[in-house]
Amino acid sequence: MKVKVCIGSSCHLKGSRNVVESLQNLIKDNNLKDSVDLSGVFCMGRCKENGVSVSVDDKLFSVVPDDVEDFFENEIKAKL
Numbered sequence: 001m002k003v004k005v006c007i008g009s010s011c012h013l014k015g016s017r018n019v020v021e022s023l024q025n026l027i028k029d030n031n032l033k034d035s036v037d038l039s040g041v042f043c044m045g046r047c048k049e050n051g052v053s054v055s056v057d058d059k060l061f062s063v064v065p066d067d068v069e070d071f072f073e074n075e076i077k078a079k080l
């Protein structure tokens with residue numbers, strides 16, 4: 001599974017760094033390093049969304065830093 005977090009300037013201001021760090025920790029804590037490929041990408045063209053743009057394979061999401069855990073459970077862990 002490929003998870004990409006936007007680290008463009010607009011998403012950076014919305015906390016993309018926190019999102020990346022939280023996801024890294026969740027992936028590590030759940031021993032999913034071999035199944036989830038996490039990377040950063042530049043602007044996905046969805047800066048107007050409320051949260052940070054994140055793609056899981058080809059599906060796009062908008063994730064606010066406070067919701068990272070739910071996002072991880074529902075869209076990453078549950079879909080593996």
Ligand code: FES
Nearest residue numbers: 006008011044046
């Ligand atoms: S900076 Fe993230 S979608 Fe534009």
